[in-house]
Amino acid sequence: MTIHDGKLSRRAILQGGGALVIGFLLPMGVGKLAAQPSGAGASPPVDPNAFIRIAPDSTVTVLVKHIEFGQGPFTGLATLVAEEMDADWEQMRAEHAPGNQKLYANLFMGLQGTGGSTAMANSYMQMRKAGALARWMLVNAAAQRWGVPADQISVKNGILSAPGGKQGKFGDFVAAAAKLTAPQDVPLKDATKFNLIGRDRSVGRVDSLEKSNGKAKFSIDQWEPGTLTVVVAHPPRFGATVARFDATQALAVKGVVAVKQIPSGIAVYAESTWPAIKGRKALAITWDESKAEPRGSAEMAASYLAKARTPGKTAKANGNVDAAFATPGATVVEMDYVFPYLAHAPMEPLGGYIEWDGKTATARFGSQFPSFDQPAMAKALGISPEQVKIEPVLAGGSFGRRATGDAHLAVELAECAKAIGPGKKLRLTWTREDDIHGGYYRPLVVHRMKGAVKDGKIIGWTDSIVGQSFAIGGPMEQMMVQNGIDATMVEGSDKPPYEIPNFRCDASIDQSPVTTLWWRSVGHTHTGYAVETFVDRLLEVAKKDPVAGRLELMSAEPRAAAVLKAVAKLANWGSPVPKGRARGVAVVESFSTFVAEIAEVSIDENGEPKVHKVWAAVDCGVAVNPDIIRAQVEGGIGYATGHILYGEVPLTAGRPTVSNFNDYRSLRIMEMPEVEVVIVPSSAPPTGIGEPGVPPCGPAIANALAKLGRDRPTHLPMVRQA
Amino acid sequence: MIFKLKVNGAERQVDVDEDTPLLWVLRDNLGLTGTKFGCGVAMCGACTVHMDDQPMRSCTLPVGEATGEITTIESVNGKEAKAIQTAWVAHDVPQCGYCQSGQIMTAVALLREQPKPSDQDIDLAMNGNICRCATYVRIRAAIRDAAKALEKQA
Numbered sequence: 001m002t003i004h005d006g007k008l009s010r011r012a013i014l015q016g017g018g019a020l021v022i023g024f025l026l027p028m029g030v031g032k033l034a035a036q037p038s039g040a041g042a043s044p045p046v047d048p049n050a051f052i053r054i055a056p057d058s059t060v061t062v063l064v065k066h067i068e069f070g071q072g073p074f075t076g077l078a079t080l081v082a083e084e085m086d087a088d089w090e091q092m093r094a095e096h097a098p099g100n101q102k103l104y105a106n107l108f109m110g111l112q113g114t115g116g117s118t119a120m121a122n123s124y125m126q127m128r129k130a131g132a133l134a135r136w137m138l139v140n141a142a143a144q145r146w147g148v149p150a151d152q153i154s155v156k157n158g159i160l161s162a163p164g165g166k167q168g169k170f171g172d173f174v175a176a177a178a179k180l181t182a183p184q185d186v187p188l189k190d191a192t193k194f195n196l197i198g199r200d201r202s203v204g205r206v207d208s209l210e211k212s213n214g215k216a217k218f219s220i221d222q223w224e225p226g227t228l229t230v231v232v233a234h235p236p237r238f239g240a241t242v243a244r245f246d247a248t249q250a251l252a253v254k255g256v257v258a259v260k261q262i263p264s265g266i267a268v269y270a271e272s273t274w275p276a277i278k279g280r281k282a283l284a285i286t287w288d289e290s291k292a293e294p295r296g297s298a299e300m301a302a303s304y305l306a307k308a309r310t311p312g313k314t315a316k317a318n319g320n321v322d323a324a325f326a327t328p329g330a331t332v333v334e335m336d337y338v339f340p341y342l343a344h345a346p347m348e349p350l351g352g353y354i355e356w357d358g359k360t361a362t363a364r365f366g367s368q369f370p371s372f373d374q375p376a377m378a379k380a381l382g383i384s385p386e387q388v389k390i391e392p393v394l395a396g397g398s399f400g401r402r403a404t405g406d407a408h409l410a411v412e413l414a415e416c417a418k419a420i421g422p423g424k425k426l427r428l429t430w431t432r433e434d435d436i437h438g439g440y441y442r443p444l445v446v447h448r449m450k451g452a453v454k455d456g457k458i459i460g461w462t463d464s465i466v467g468q469s470f471a472i473g474g475p476m477e478q479m480m481v482q483n484g485i486d487a488t489m490v491e492g493s494d495k496p497p498y499e500i501p502n503f504r505c506d507a508s509i510d511q512s513p514v515t516t517l518w519w520r521s522v523g524h525t526h527t528g529y530a531v532e533t534f535v536d537r538l539l540e541v542a543k544k545d546p547v548a549g550r551l552e553l554m555s556a557e558p559r560a561a562a563v564l565k566a567v568a569k570l571a572n573w574g575s576p577v578p579k580g581r582a583r584g585v586a587v588v589e590s591f592s593t594f595v596a597e598i599a600e601v602s603i604d605e606n607g608e609p610k611v612h613k614v615w616a617a618v619d620c621g622v623a624v625n626p627d628i629i630r631a632q633v634e635g636g637i638g639y640a641t642g643h644i645l646y647g648e649v650p651l652t653a654g655r656p657t658v659s660n661f662n663d664y665r666s667l668r669i670m671e672m673p674e675v676e677v678v679i680v681p682s683s684a685p686p687t688g689i690g691e692p693g694v695p696p697c698g699p700a701i702a703n704a705l706a707k708l709g710r711d712r713p714t715h716l717p718m719v720r721q722a
Numbered sequence: 723m724i725f726k727l728k729v730n731g732a733e734r735q736v737d738v739d740e741d742t743p744l745l746w747v748l749r750d751n752l753g754l755t756g757t758k759f760g761c762g763v764a765m766c767g768a769c770t771v772h773m774d775d776q777p778m779r780s781c782t783l784p785v786g787e788a789t790g791e792i793t794t795i796e797s798v799n800g801k802e803a804k805a806i807q808t809a810w811v812a813h814d815v816p817q818c819g820y821c822q823s824g825q826i827m828t829a830v831a832l833l834r835e836q837p838k839p840s841d842q843d844i845d846l847a848m849n850g851n852i853c854r855c856a857t858y859v860r861i862r863a864a865i866r867d868a869a870k871a872l873e874k875q876a
Contacts, residue, residue, distance in 0.1 A: 070817030070855045204814055211819030212810040214756020214795035218820060221755040229750070254739060272750035273759075274742045347760055347768060347820040347854045396758070396820025397854050432761045627814060631860070635817055638856020661765035661852060670845045672858035 020137065020174040021050040051097075051130040052081055054138075058158060058171035060087050062127070063097040065104035065112060066119035067368050068207065069346070069395040069402070070635070071690035072628040073119040075205045077127050079625055082203070083196045084131030084189055085138075087170070088158035089203045099370030099390030109479070113369035115403050115518070117591040117688020120624055124686050125188075132186040141176035142168055191622075191683070200626040207394075218396050219365040220429060222353030227425040228257060230416045231276040231434075233266040233283055237654040238439060239292040239513030242266060242285060249282035259283070260419035264412050269420055273429055293513045293654030300444055300651075301338045304466040304510060308336070308448035311464055312508030315485045316494040319502030321450075324460025330452040331541050335534060337449070338715045339526040340648040342442035343664060344519055348396020349430040350438075352413045358422030360387045363413060366395025368402035372475060376407035380414035388414075399520040399639065404440060405474035408515075433659045441649055442519035443468040447493070447530040452502075453541045458553070460502040461538075463493045463530065469509045470516045488518065492527030492695070497560040497589060498535060498553035514654065520639060521691040524590040528695030529644070529702070532586035533712045536703040546585050546703060547573050559594045559619050560587055563680055566617035567596040570678045581612060584703025588695035592687040593620040594680075597637070597696040599673070601704035608719050611641055611673040611701055616693065618677060621684035629689050634675045636693025642667025644698035645719050665719075725785050729754070730797035736785070744788045745769045745780040756795035756823045760852070767851030770824035772798065777831040779850075795823035801875065802833040805868035813864040817855035825851050829865050837876075838869055 053061040062081050066073040074094035082092050097104045101112045107122050109115075135155060143150040148162045155161075160168045196202045210216040235241060245266050247259035255275025260267045266283055270276035295303075325332055352365025361381055367373045370390045378385040395402055402409070413428050420426070430438065445467035452460035471480035471488055480487050485507055494505040519525055539549035547568045554561040564587045567573075577583055580602045587596035597616045604610040614637045623629050646665035650657050658664040702712040727734045729752060736751045743762075748754040748771070757780060760768030764779040771780045774790035806829045809815075816822045825848065832839055832847040839847065844865050853861070 070819065072817075204811065205816070207819065208811045208814050208816055211816035211822050212807050212826060214754075214823045216819050217755070218758075220759060223753075223755075272738075272746060274739070274746040274750070277762075278739075278741075345854060347766070347818060347852070348758070349760075395818065397818040399854070429759075432763075432766075631814065631817060631857070634859050635856045638858060639854070642856070660763050661761050662763060666766075666852045666854065667856060667858075668850075668852060669848045669858040669861065672856060675859050 020054040020134065020178045021052065051127065052134050054134060054170050054174050056171045056174055058169045059091050059093055060085065060170065061093040061095060064094050065097045065106070066114040066123070067096065067366060067392050067395055067398070067402070069366065069398045071119070071632060072205065072625060074207055075203065075628060076120050076625055077123050078206055079196050079203055080124065080127040081131035081134070083194060084128050085135045086155035086157070089196070091158050091170070092206060094206050096392040099367065099374050099392065101371045105371070111369065111371035113371050113403060115368070115400070117593065117691045120686045121592070121688060124622070124624070128188050129186065132188050133182055136186045137177040137180050137182060138170055138173045140180055141173040145173070145176060197624050198622060198626065203625065205628070216394055218348050218394050219351045219353065220348060222364045222393065223427055224425050227353070227427050228269045228271065229273045229276045230267050230269050230426050230428045231280050231431065232262065232264060232412060232416070232428070233268070233280050233285060234264060234434060234438065235287055236437070237287070237289055237292040238515065239654060240287045240289045241291070243288040244286050246284040249284065250279040253279040253282055258420055262412065262415040262419050264408065264415065267416050267419060269426070276429070277431065291513065293651070295512070296653055297341060297444055297651040300510070300512070301446060304444070304446040305336050305338070305448065307508055307510070308446055308464040308466045311462070311504070311506040312466065313484050313506055315490040315505045315507055317504040321460050321462050321502045321504050324452050324502035325450065327452060327454055327459060330454040330459060332450065332452050333537060333541060334448070334450045335537065335714055337447040337526070337530050339445045339529070340716055341444045341514070341651065342519055342643055342647045343436050343649050344399040344401035345435060345664060345666065346395070346397030346399055346401050349432055349435045350402070350409045351427065351429045352409065353425070353427050354413045354417045355425050356381065356417035356422050359383065360389065361414065361417065362389040362391065363410065364391045364393050365410070365413065366398070366402050367392045367410065368395070368398055369407070372405060372407040373410035377410045377414040380411050381418055400518040400522070401440060404517060405476060432661065436649065436659050436664050437656045439515035440517035441514065442525055443470065443516040445489070445526045447526065449530060449534045451534060451538045453538050456542045456544065458498070458500055458538050458542065461500045462504045465489055465493060465505070465507040466510060468512055468514070468516045470518065472509065488523045490527065491523040492588065492590065493531055496531045496535065497557040497587065498550065499556060500553070514651065520636070521590055521694040524588055524695035528586070528588040528590070529698045532588065532696065532699030533702045536584070536699070536706065537712060540706070550587065560589055563587060563594045563596040563617040563619050566678055566680050567598050567615050570617060570676060571598040571615040573598065582704045582707035584700045584705070584707065586696040586699035586703060588692070590692045590695050593618065593689060593692035595633070595692045595696050597700045599697065599700035599704050601701055601708065603708060609645060609701060609705060611671070613674040613676070614697060614700065616675065616677045617680055618689070618692070619680040619682050620689050620692070621682050621686040623679045623682070624686055626679055629679055630677045632689045633677045633693035636691065637675050637697045638667050638672050640694040640697035641671065641673065641701065644701060644716060645671070646717050648717050648720070727785070727788055727792060728790070729792045730794060738785060740784060740786045742785045743781050744771070744783045744785050744792070747785050748780060748794060754794050754796055758820055758823055760821065765852070766821070767828060768821045768824040770827040770851065772827060772831060775831065775834060777828050795827060798827060798830055801872060802868070803830045805871045806830050806833065806864070809864035809868040809871065812867065813860045815857050815860040815864050817857055821851060821853045825853065825861055829861070829868070832865065833869060833872065837872055839865065
């Protein structure tokens with residue numbers, strides 16, 4: 001561990017221009033710690049190897065390597081640092097770390113990227129260590145100045161104090177602290193002394209104010225004088241390409257300055273957004289559809305279901321399922337499920353800003369995986385990755401959409417810059433139609449399930465899954481695919497939390513030019529539904545209560561069982577339910593977090609399910625920010641409810657037949673259930689919360705419908721457009 | 723064409739085609755980026771502004787028809803706006819935050835029209851504003867609290 005003097009002169013420090021920067025060099029969890037002085041407080045650090053920047057005015061800025069798109073890493077990581085520093089919450093700030101994989105790799109992946117609900121799990125120790133180091137350095141600087149032993153100095157709410165009435169702020173010691181040699185190991189606070197971590201509403205979100213007054217800046221807001229807006233005409237069918245085009249009419253639109261062909265379509269450059277949109281409409285494009293997907297989604301689903309009648313590659317098996325199904329006196333239940341293509345439809349459509357000078361590029365956008373985006377942009381521009389600077393900005397939602405292995409948005413941004421040539425500032429904007437038609441969907445997936453019940457016991461279970469794999473051929477294939485099984489297709493189905501003596505989960509993979517992607521909670525979006533509605537059905541056959549019946553099978557799953565018991569208690573399971581309503585339950589582990597939910601449902605006057613209330617119990621290890629956990633579960637329940645009820649991107653001959661929120665129906669406030677969340681206390685290391693609220697909600701709704709005399713829906717969504 | 727607009731209390735002049743939606747004039751010509759683009763077809767409410775105190779979808783309002791006094795999130799003011807924005811922060815309503823300017827503009831208009839909205843009034847008034855993060859339970863709670871705060875002031 002060393003302290004560098006950096007390039008800042010001693011005079012600058014004395015003048016108060018210095019800031020203490022604390023950084024870790026932790027390639028995959030091991031490495032050295034470094035602290036160094038940087039430039040003026042308001043500007044970015046001299047060395048981006050930094051997680052904490054303390055300015056002379058005592059503000060503490062946490063550089064967050066996970067993108068903030070609502071799930072709360074800005075607040076979460078600032079909480080960890082503030083806790084260890086004993087800072088005042090008012091002095092805390094957060095901003096995105098720049099694209100730099102060496103410094104800001106997600107320790108679980110070795111890549112700079114946000115996904116798998118890993119932000120808090122990955123940063124919990126790293127950011128606490130950074131905070132503890134910052135505190136140590138400030139305290140020791142104060143000790144030297146005041147001539148008192150460091151252990152006599154206390155820190156509270158951002159104020160250092162020593163006996164004899166000595167007091168100072170962080171900023172007072174920044175310059176001196178930067179000159180100290182940092183210790184090898186700084187002890188972390190004992191959990192019993194936490195003032196912020198796990199203390200409900202001890203902190204508010206750092207970004208609520210700027211998101212309530214219009215000041216928050218997203219990709220679409222990145223603009224400098226002279227910036228051209230670009231929209232791109234993409235192929236209307238998956239797999240189609242441009243055969244030829246005529247830009248005459250487009251170029252005649254006032255404000256349109258150029259039209260260029262790029263690999264992903266035809267780019268229209270204009271002085272502002274509306275002329276670009278008008279110009280695109282005026283393009284005459286002939287598409288080459290010879291390699292386009294010929295099938296519609298209904299045909300694909302039918303062929304997948306046919307394929308599911310033959311087992312695919314075994315993901316997991318135990319016992320002898322054939323013997324179990326042939327057991328005399330057993331009741332055999334079979335259910336076929338179809339899960340449609342789903343668009344993520346984040347509130348902010350995709351987009352980004354780029355400056356390209358012919359040698360280097362600077363891009364500002366909601367880059368969820370700088371480690372994918374940076375090299376892909378460099379390749380498109382014919383430069384080295386270090387010559388591409390990525391500055392992630394707030395993203396208006398993602399739900400997985402902004403993390404693409406092929407970095408298609410970043411590449412399109414670079415290709416737009418390349419096509420018009422250096423020296424231009426560009427802002428690429430996707431419209432909502434681009435977004436809904438643009439693919440990278442949750443794959444269309446089917447499950448064929450078969451189960452056997454005898455003497456009140458589930459004795460056999462098979463789950464055959466067919467769908468596309470977005471992992472195979474992608475940059476994370478090695479991480480996600482083993483022995484030909486794509487873990488993201490079978491996760492949850494290969495390991496239900498129930499003891500079943502004869503079990504098999506298998507999977508088959510289909511190919512299509514329709515692009516697919518992870519979507520909030522990934523495989524659990526369908527496996528959670530299939531497993532939890534099917535077990536509910538089998539327990540019904542076995543004449544067991546849905547909660548008690550599950551618990552009988554969960555002796556090896558204490559944390560899942562605990563959240564199930566907790567939600568049953570919260571909702572007072574078994575108590576009378578208002579007339580016309582019924583309750584269903586489900587429990588799913590995803591991303592090492594356990595969530596159980598109970599939904600109370602009725603059928604409205606239009607015959608549509610109405611979800612009145614959802615109770616949730618969550619175990620995500622140490623609950624760093626309980627209110628953010630509640631918010632993520634509330635939002636996850638809303639996201640799940642909207643898509644289970646209404647979500648579907650149907651295709652006809654490889655062409656999406658919905659385009660915007662008029663026909664890709666989104667959950668609205670009138671359809672939002674009340675939500676009540678209980679967080680099960682835990683001292684386990686923190687795990688994710690952005691996604692795990694989603695999977696149990698759909699099956700809980702379906703299981704409630706079964707009690708209202710409807711079948712559990714197996715072809716989603718539950719409500720189809722007329 | 724030259725259009726004269728009254729935006730946030732000031733006279734502004736822009737030279738755009740007459741079919742240009744107010745949204746793009748605000749964002750691209752006047753630099754008021756707090757108003758957001760979400761759908762372009764008046765289905766999501768992210769672009770909500772006030773015209774003569776009425777909530778309007780600026781993404782489908784041609785600039786030539788924006789003849790009233792336009793107010794955007796950058797300068798929405800008054801006791802209702804203050805109560806709503808305070809409640810929004812107190813409840814930590816925003817997640818990604820992208821739709822929240824539009825949510826707030828609609829909520830402010832609701833409280834001006836209906837200072838003591840019922841739960842059903844809230845759902846009805848806010849139903850045109852989509853939040854893909856589904857912050858709806860907090861939107862409801864924040865509006866209820868803002869209404870209570872206004873009642874105390876009265």
